Amino acid sequence: xxxxxxxxxGQTMPEKRYKRLKTAEELQRLMQWHYTGLRLPRLGRKLxxxxxxxxxxxxxAMGVLVAYPENYGxxxxxxxxxxxxxxxxxxxxxxxxxxxxxxxxxxxxxxPGQAPMNGLPRPDLLIACxxxxxxVIKWFEAVARLYNVPLFILDTPFIHDELSSxxxxxxxxxxxxxxxFVEGATGNRLSLERLKRVANASNETVRLWxxxxxxxxxxxxxxxAPDLFVNMAPIVVxxxxxxxxxxxxxxxxxxxxxxxxxxxxxxxxxxxxxxDNIAVWHHLYRFYSYFTDYGACFxxxxxxxxxxxxxxxxxxxxxxxxxxxxxxxxxSLEHRAEMMVRLIAEYxxxxxxxxxxxxxxxxxxxxxxIKRAVSERTGVPGLLIExxxxxxxxxxxxxxxxxxxxFMETLSVLHPASSARPVPPNSPTGAGF
Ligand code: SF4
Numbered sequence: 001x002x003x004x005x006x007x008x009x010g011q012t013m014p015e016k017r018y019k020r021l022k023t024a025e026e027l028q029r030l031m032q033w034h035y036t037g038l039r040l041p042r043l044g045r046k047l048x049x050x051x052x053x054x055x056x057x058x059x060x061a062m063g064v065l066v067a068y069p070e071n072y073g074x075x076x077x078x079x080x081x082x083x084x085x086x087x088x089x090x091x092x093x094x095x096x097x098x099x100x101x102x103x104x105x106x107x108x109x110x111x112p113g114q115a116p117m118n119g120l121p122r123p124d125l126l127i128a129c130x131x132x133x134x135x136v137i138k139w140f141e142a143v144a145r146l147y148n149v150p151l152f153i154l155d156t157p158f159i160h161d162e163l164s165s166x167x168x169x170x171x172x173x174x175x176x177x178x179x180x181f182v183e184g185a186t187g188n189r190l191s192l193e194r195l196k197r198v199a200n201a202s203n204e205t206v207r208l209w210x211x212x213x214x215x216x217x218x219x220x221x222x223x224x225a226p227d228l229f230v231n232m233a234p235i236v237v238x239x240x241x242x243x244x245x246x247x248x249x250x251x252x253x254x255x256x257x258x259x260x261x262x263x264x265x266x267x268x269x270x271x272x273x274x275x276d277n278i279a280v281w282h283h284l285y286r287f288y289s290y291f292t293d294y295g296a297c298f299x300x301x302x303x304x305x306x307x308x309x310x311x312x313x314x315x316x317x318x319x320x321x322x323x324x325x326x327x328x329x330x331x332s333l334e335h336r337a338e339m340m341v342r343l344i345a346e347y348x349x350x351x352x353x354x355x356x357x358x359x360x361x362x363x364x365x366x367x368x369x370i371k372r373a374v375s376e377r378t379g380v381p382g383l384l385i386e387x388x389x390x391x392x393x394x395x396x397x398x399x400x401x402x403x404x405x406x407f408m409e410t411l412s413v414l415h416p417a418s419s420a421r422p423v424p425p426n427s428p429t430g431a432g433f
Pocket of ligand 1: 070099101102134135359360361
């Protein structure tokens with residue numbers, strides 16, 4: 001998984017159909033600051049490459065700089081640089097079936113000259129947590145070999161039912177082992193006081209992001225899927241920093257302004273949709289504009305909520321074990337179906353679109369079963385679209401447009417006067433907007 005501040009290299013949005021957020025420039029600056037900061041002299045600080053589900057708060061509290069190859073992969077996709085990088089990895093024998101974040105990352109190491117910013121700076125250590133997928137283990141093992149740097153794998157057992165005590169104890173023991181590993185690799189010790197400060201900032205970031213997403217329950221929704229995807233970058237790569245807290249305060253204020261003024265993300269919201277899976281980074285604004293053309297706004301998604309777990313206070317290591325073991329991709333299909341059913345009710349969604357993402361097997365396997373279950377339980381229709389988050393070779397625009405057209409025609413039959421449907425005055429989700 002991963003995200004990016006993606007409005008780079010002259011990429012433009014279809015302005016007539018899309019309102020740019022005032023905070024877009026601040027986001028751009030923040031992400032540039034992050035990537036530039038990784039390249040500045042580090043005054044003895046070590047750099048860790050980590051997966052998006054790694055317990056970053058512990059690393060920050062230990063004075064370690066962090067970089068996210070998944071976010072970098074998303075950036076490569078959005079900047080249309082992923083295909084040549086994937087090809088560079090494939091030329092070295094990595095399978096085209098491998099996740100395109102992994103191939104972009106490996107390609108950027110093998111061919112830095114072709115990569116945005118010449119790739120990420122060389123890491124001193126690697127932390128891979130398999131709470132999102134098993135791919136990251138083999139990917140990070142390959143990176144460890146290429147750079148000859150130490151790798152720690154944090155194993156989080158899959159949660160089929162509930163997060164049990166044995167799983168929690170197992171993950172907690174590994175967090176303690178991870179701390180010893182980082183101590184060995186960096187010479188730094190963990191300060192619990194500092195961990196508390198970082199965890200507080202992390203929790204505040206998570207709260208603000210959840211509140212911003214919650215504001216999209218308003219009709220019209222102040223944000224559409226591309227807004228959510230672009231603005232999730234700091235929750236992933238800067239979680240636990242004051243920079244992320246500041247940014248989300250500003251974004252929340254702007255989104256609240258939109259809600260109070262009744263300003264929607266798209267000109268005329270007729271249909272409210274839910275998105276499932278990672279963004280189509282290589283066609284971000286163009287792809288979602290296919291829906292905007294029909295007055296359809298993605299008011300919520302299953303992806304950007306992936307970073308909504310606060311670290312329970314008290315014993316912070318125990319809290320981190322709970323939060324990171326319970327990442328949604330580490331939970332059952334039933335859990336994911338239930339989450340979608342809940343979001344459809346809360347955000348008053350008319351239809352849902354699932355991205356069958358060739359790269360991300362854990363996210364995409366089982367989508368047909370989830371689609372069937374969600375439609376049966378809610379009566380809301382769903383559409384499945386095949387593509388890849390970064391590798392545009394797996395995307396065929398015309399067949400996709402045809403499927404979208406058929407789906408939107410179905411919605412127009414089901415909701416002939418969708419745009420005129422009133423917000424129930426006392427509805428828990430509609431009240432206050
Ligand atoms: S396979 Fe999916 S979860 Fe794993 S790194 Fe790729 S995109 Fe992320």
